[in-house]
Amino acid sequence: MKSRYEAAKNVFVDSIDIDDYIELSSSVTAYKQLEHSMEKPLKMILLFGRPGTGKSILLNRLQEKLKHQKEIHYFDTPATNEKEFFHKLFKVLTKQDLPANTEVNFSALVNFCKNLRGKREILILLDEAQMYGSEMMEKIRLISDSRAVKFVVSLHKTDDEDLIAKEHFQSRIWEVIELKNATQSDQTAYIHKKLLKKNLFEIANSIKEKDMKLIHAFTKGNFRECNKLIFTIFEICEYYDENEPSKINYEHIPKRIIEMAALKLGYIHV
Ligand SMILES: Nc1ncnc2c1ncn2[C@@H]1O[C@H](COP(=O)(O)OP(=O)(O)O)[C@@H](O)[C@H]1O
Ligand SMILES: [Mg+2]
Numbered sequence: 239m240k241s242r243y244e245a246a247k248n249v250f251v252d253s254i255d256i257d258d259y260i261e262l263s264s265s266v267t268a269y270k271q272l273e274h275s276m277e278k279p280l281k282m283i284l285l286f287g288r289p290g291t292g293k294s295i296l297l298n299r300l301q302e303k304l305k306h307q308k309e310i311h312y313f314d315t316p317a318t319n320e321k322e323f324f325h326k327l328f329k330v331l332t333k334q335d336l337p338a339n340t341e342v343n344f345s346a347l348v349n350f351c352k353n354l355r356g357k358r359e360i361l362i363l364l365d366e367a368q369m370y371g372s373e374m375m376e377k378i379r380l381i382s383d384s385r386a387v388k389f390v391v392s393l394h395k396t397d398d399e400d401l402i403a404k405e406h407f408q409s410r411i412w413e414v415i416e417l418k419n420a421t422q423s424d425q426t427a428y429i430h431k432k433l434l435k436k437n438l439f440e441i442a443n444s445i446k447e448k449d450m451k452l453i454h455a456f457t458k459g460n461f462r463e464c465n466k467l468i469f470t471i472f473e474i475c476e477y478y479d480e481n482e483p484s485k486i487n488y489e490h491i492p493k494r495i496i497e498m499a500a501l502k503l504g505y506i507h508v
C-alpha cells in the first residue's frame with residue numbers, strides 16, 4: 239500500500255506553481271508594496287531578498303493578477319546572451335517575431351520605445367537579475383528611460399557581495415522592496431496551508447507548534463530550506479510507514495524524525 243506520506247512529501251517539491259500561491263502576511267505586504275510602487279512614475283523597481291524568500295513566486299503572482307489589466311511579461315532565467323534577451327524583448331514590444339539569426343538594432347529599439355511613450359505601458363518582470371551583466375543593465379536602463387517600459391528587477395541577496403552597491407544597480411530611479419525569511423507564524427501557516435490545500439488534514443495536524451518551532455530554528459524561516467526539510471521529514475516517515483510502521487506516530491511526527499532530517503541536510507551534526 240502507498241504511504242500517505244508520499245503525497246505529503248510531494249507537496250514540498252520546490253517549484254513555482256501559481257496555483258499553489260499562499261497569502262501570508264509577509265507576501266501580502268510585499269505584494270501591496272509592489273502594486274503601490276508600480277503606480278508611481280518609477281522606471282525600475284527592485285525586488286530584493288535572499289534565495290528562497292519567495293521572489294519568483296511573487297513576480298508570478300503579480301503577472302497572474304495583472305495580466306488582464308496590463309501589458310505584463312515575466313522573464314524567468316536570464317538569457318545567456320544579450321542577443322537572446324533583446325530578441326525576447328523585441329517580440330514583447332513589437333508583437334512581432336524576428337528571424338532567429340538577426341541582431342536587434344538597439345538604438346532602433348530605444349527609439350521604438352520612445353515612440354510608445356503615452357501610448358502603451360509595458361511592465362517587464364526580470365527574475366534573477368544578478369545574472370545580468372553591467373552592460374546589459376545599462377541597456378535595460380536606457381529602455382526604461384523611455385517611460386513606456388517599466389521593469390521590476392528581482393535580485394538575490396548574498397552574504398559576500400552587496401549587489402545593490404554595484405554601480406549598475408545604483409541609481410535614484412530605484413525603489414527597493416525587500417523580502418525577508420518568514421516569521422515562525424508565517425512559516426507555520428505556509429506549511430499547514432500547503433498540506434490543507436491537498437486535503438492532508440491529518441498530516442497537517444500531526445505537526446505541532448513545538449515541531450514548527452524546531453523547523454523554524456533549523457531553516458531560519460527560509461521557504462526553500464523549509465521545503466527541503468519538510469520533504470525530507472516526510473520521506474523518512476514514508477520509509478518507516480512502509481517498512482517499520484511501529485516507529486511512526488500518525489498523531490504526532492516524532493521529534494527524532496525531524497532531527498534525522500535535519501542531520502541529513504546538515505543543519506545539525508553528530
Ligand atoms: N507565498 C507563497 N505561497 C506559496 N509558495 C511560496 C510562497 N512563498 C514562497 N513559496 C515557495 O517557496 C519556494 C521558494 O520561493 P521562490 O519564489 O522560488 O524564492 P526566490 O525566487 O526568492 O529564490 C518556492 O517553492 C515557492 O513556491
Ligand atoms: Mg527565484
